[in-house]
Amino acid sequence: MRSGTTTLPDVELVELARAGDRTAFDQLLRRHDDRMRGLAYRLLADRHRMDDALQDAYLKAYRGLNRFKAGSDFGTWLYRITYNACIDELRRRKRAPLSTVDPVDPVSARPGPERVVSASETVRAALAELPTDQRVTVVLVDGEGFDHKEAAKILGVAPGTVASRLHRARAALRRVLGEEVR
Amino acid sequence: MSDLPPDDGGDVQPDPVVRTALQLLPVPAHKGDFWTRLDREIDLTDPSTAPGAPADTDRADAGDDDLGLYAASSTALVPPALRRRSNAVVAVAAAAAAVLVVVAASTLVRERSGSDDTTTELAGPTDTTDTTTGDVTTTSAGSGQPSTMLTSPTVSGEVEEISAAAVLAWVDALGAGDDVDAWESMGPTSRAHFGSKASFDEQLSGMAEGYGAWSVGKPDHVVVTPVLSEGDVTLVIVTLVGTIAPEGMTETRADAFPVRITGGTAEPEPFAFAGEIEFVVPEGVPEGGTRPVVEDDELVVVVPEGVSAPIVRLDDGEAMVCGEALGTELTELDQASGQRCAISPEGGIPAGQRVLTVAYASPDGGEISGQSVLFEAA
Helix, strand or coil: CCHHHCCCCHHHHHHHHHCCCHHHHHHHHHHHHHHHHHHHHHHHCCHHHHHHHHHHHHHHHHHHHHHCCCCCCHHHHHHHHHHHHHHHHHHHCCCCCCCCCCCCCHHHHCCCCHHHHHHHHHHHHHHHHCCHHHHHHHHHHHHCCCCHHHHHHHHCCCHHHHHHHHHHHHHHHHHHHCCCCC | CCCCCCCCCCCCCCCHHHHHHHHCCCCCCCCCCHHHHHHHHHHCCCHHHCCCCCCCHHHCCCCCCCCCCCCCCCCCCCCHHHHHCCCCCCCCCCCCCCCCECCCCCEEEEECCCCCCCEEEEECCCCCCCCCCCCEEECCCCCCCCCCCEEEECCCHHHHHHHHHHHHHHHHHHHCCCHHHHHHCCCHHHHHHHCCHHHHHHCHHHHHHHCHHHHHHCCCEEEEEEEEEECCEEEEEEEEEEEECHHHCCEEEEEEEEEEEECCEEEECCCCCCCCCEEEECCCCCHHHCCCEECCCCEEEEECCCCCCCEEEECCCCEEECCCCCCEEEEECCCCCCEEEEECCCCCCCCEEEEEEEEEECCCCCCEEEEEEEEEEC
């Protein structure tokens, strides 16, 4: 990888990538990959499906780069593509229940105290119980820190819809989680 | 709905408890070959679609079709609102106890005839009645059962024509890159969705690529389904069926567009959706854009909890309120939030290319969801 690109802002990397610079595109993906994995994994609850969805999303991003509008936020754009890819992935698997015992990657899971592991399983199960629309909304706002307008843009819904989904999702999560995470 | 927060976004600040909970969920790394696989796939990308390739002059205004493409039956074309939109023919009576089965009113079929000159004919519903009145009409479903449960917010042929024309004009505006026309012709809910024209413009290129493909390809059929008629407001769904070529890949598909008619003026409302619709049978369009195949005689969709009268429609037959019309069943899901709507057309599903349309609207008509999917009945 060309080291000179690693400090460039997104907007410049995008321009390079649009001109055909694969290294710049790779750098963009890796810069945002953590957050995309966060979204995909929390939506799909399965590492293999997460990878499948992100393969699809990143490939679509590459193919769509020529149409990325200059001045737009690359991260938000990539979020939307990733979100759509996750939804497609969910649809491909129809209504198969989400895994609640997905084997956690030994490297990144960083096993902690028992209590934390137990809590994370509870969270995973609680999240898996939510309808997709609620799950993605709560992941975006509470997990990724987007405000309602940003989340609405990513999801392609009205801000009020974000609010109502969030309300339901939080209520459901709090019911399930109880004091577990307090 | 009384437990919902107001639409002021006040409930969308991060919740510390939920936030902490989500942070407890570890996110795994990619599998070891993830980036290698991606590189390989990118290597296989058609050079004409790769960054740095010369622009296709036919697609000078092309945008990203992935943007906002949420729940569509196909991943290629439809912005989020359309993907969730349904062809609801909901006549939710003010009285909650009233059961209204909305029978498809007339169906406008625009037969393709050459370039962009189309002729219009009304293809009447199979055996429903009164396809041209603007009044709520009691009629019978196609299967001949008594008409006591059936009420249809039928619309006039004129309404159908202006609805179809509004959608076709809108996709033409997008295809032509006419941002002003495209913005101004949308209905109030869709404009409010964006908040400003500047925000709309940000997504214009993506919409041009998706919807604009219809301005080039032209639909073979345009099916208009009444959704709601309340006061001077009528909501319909316009479904375009035809072959288009987004991304250079020819695809036959069906896309649903909500339209609001107020005082004789029809305005597309592509971003006024009320909620999600999930197709289970047929599934959404599989990878590669091939048409899903249905071998059973039962079609299944899932709509959110609380939707009181989802409308389903096969091809341009009668529109039915799921759970009320014969051959339909609406049940709560056991393991998840939502309602399962099963449709078993009398006599089965005729083999061949079929379009299933599903829709519902908020009782006040402010929001509408509708979605159509093209499939192959075996």
